[in-house]
Amino acid sequence: MDWIERYLTELNDRNLYRERVLRKDLIDLCSNDYLGLRNHPQVVEEARKVLEEEGLGSGASQLVSGWTEHHRELEEVLARLKGTPSCVLFGSGYLANIGTIPALAGEGDLILSDQLNHASIIDACRLSRAKTIVYRHRDYDHLKDILRKERENYTKVLIVTDSLFSMDGDVADLATIIELSEEFETMVYIDDAHATGTLGKGKGSLEHFGITFRENIIIMGTLSKAIGAYGAFICGTEKLTEYLINTARSLIFTTSLPPPVCAGARRAVELILENPGWCDELRDLSEHTAKILKVLPAEVIYSGTPIIPIVIGEESKALSLEVNLRSKGYLVKAIRYPTVEKGRARLRLTVSLRYSRKTYEDFAEVLEGILSGM
Secondary structure: OHHHHHHHHHHHHOOOOOOOOOOOOOEEOOOOOOOOOOOOHHHHHHHHHHHHHHOOOOOOEOOOOOOOHHHHHHHHHHHHHHOOOEEEEEOOHHHHHHHHHHHHOOOOOEEEEEOOOOHHHHHHHHHHOOEEEEEOOOOHHHHHHHHHHHHHHOOOEEEEEEOEOOOOOOEOOHHHHHHHHHHHOOEEEEEOOOOOOOOOOOOOHHHHHOOOOOOOEEEEEEOOOOOOOOOEEEEEOHHHHHHHHHHOHHHHOOEOOOHHHHHHHHHHHHHHHHOOHHHHHHHHHHHHHHHHHOOOOOEEOOOOOOEEEEEEEOHHHHHHHHHHHHHOOEEOOEEOOOOOOOOOEEEEEEOOOOOOHHHHHHHHHHHHHHHHOO
């Protein structure tokens, strides 16, 4: 097993070695808890009550005995959030993608995938055995050219995109994508993981663009970002969810989510529906944070979302900044290749309502001091 040590040494030499960092006693400015719901008193109380009633785990997969009233109620409120007829739960966003995409497209079908889609989408496309063509990031002329050339050769075609891209913070033009899907008669798979709770009034990317759900749209979302819990879901037509319950291997052969998690997540979704102004507050805080960061001697990318990358470039410099910031009490991880392209290492700052303007102002001052000394 010496090859493992050699591999890890090589990663370290290239400044690509990764390690876990305890969050304890650090100001966490890189989590995806955009609305600060993971420890909201009402969310915690709902989870606590069900923990005492049901115990910790679900005990089985959804198709055995692991589907409870708490799972059903969560699916119902998620369908309401997304404006769809139906919803089905998965264990995580990764499991939702690798289970659903191969169920929708297989050998002999075509998938068109955005260049910067999440790793779980990339893996799902590979697992599907469908022909996969990657179109340039947010280049919809390129997507249309591919459709013109390839559409007639396939019965089923699936366009797959993140809605809010997790490393750059930019947003897919869903209006154009859906227009193309109608022109070329394709399915559209939207990974709404980071958009749920942050775009529109909290309902996600379709609300952001003013798009009404239609049957060729499949929406994946996670419970682990703005909802503040754990797990994922697929929203769509009733026939779609029935189909996935019968075909998605990562649903069929996985123990279902713990009931206390479902109860807490349900209350979190209800709070998002009850408080549409939270997204406006989050956008205001994100805009203010981006404005104060723009004065830094670094490339700060702001696309109107709570994900604000601070591009440093060199992997070693990004790592050094992470360590320096940690010594000052801030947790902001250095994101490096292969998550982002080589030479584009960055600090991925995320804005959350759990913190005040002053928190981000103080952080910007500390970061400026570190950068000026490098």
